[in-house]
Amino acid sequence: MRISVQAEDFDIGEEISKIRHGRTDLGAIATFTGLVRDIHGDHVIRKMTLEHFPAMAEKELLKIAEQSMKRWPLEDLTIIHRYGPLYPGDNIVLVITTSHHREAAFKAAQFIMDWLKTDAPFWKKEETDMGEHWVAAKEDDTKKRDRWT
Amino acid sequence: MNIFYFARIRENIGISSEEINLPSGVKTVSDLIRFLEDKGDNYSAAFAESDLIRVAVNNDYVGLDYKITDKDEIAIFPPMTGG
Known part of the structure; x- marks a missing residue:
């Protein structure tokens, strides 16, 4: 399992290679990448700054990762979340x-x-x-989360 | 007691952390927020909407009725918007 909270960018191809590391038993690799958009409603976004709580961020991601491992027969997983100043087209989360x-x-x-x-x-x-x-937290995001409980 | 503020709440208050002596009447997180609100308009603006306050004690999320002591480290922040 790889959990990282980092300012630096990540390379999706490299991360896929790392998690495969020569294994031939894996039947499936799913990836999701969250990106900074340049449009939000009527606004043009120039920059997005992600603030985080360093003492808790990795720990909370680890908790979520462990829950997913309990729930599904996963072989491995990677979560990378960036913080700091980001610009349209930049990676946020993997x-x-x-x-x-x-x-x-x-x-x-x-x-x-x-x-x-x-x-x-x-x-x-x-x-x-x-x-x-x-950015305001969305009620809809809470509903999406609660679908799993 | 050390208190850390994040995001909008940090900006409203104007500082990212502070150390306070826990007053004797303050037993829970919501008591602490009421106490802080009296420190000035910047604080009352930060905590104006209770729906928009989240709290962690010693790096674990807690509810507003959670009991606190002078040794706890508190973090106060708005609802998260990660991902």
Whole structure:
């Protein structure tokens, strides 16, 4: 299992190679990458700054990862979450799950993302053509998370 | 007691952390927030909407009725928006 909270960018291809590391028993690798968009509603986004709580961020991601491992027969997983100043097109988050079969890999990746949105201590601030603001938490994201409980 | 603030709440208050002596009447997280609100307009603005406050004690999320002591480390922040 690889969990990383980092300012640096990540390379999706490299991360897939790392998690495979020569294994031939894996039937499925699912990946999700979250990116900074340049449009949010009517606003043009110029920059997104991710603030995080260093003492808790990795620990909370690990908790979510462990829950997903309990729930589905995963072989391994990677979660990388960036912080700091990011720009449109930049990577924010990467989830990779591996399993013998696709269903576990797909579902676990979605479960991890749904929990991470509301329960990992990160906060997004957008700088737009209309000024800057903290992104509000969405009720819908809480509903998506709670579907799993 | 050390208190850390993050994101909008940090900006409203204007500092990222502070050390306070826990007053004797303050037993729970919500008591602490009420105490902090009296410290000034910046604090009352930060805590104006109770739905938009989340708290961790010693790096674990807790509810507003969680009991605290002077040795605890508190973090106060808005609902998370990761991913």
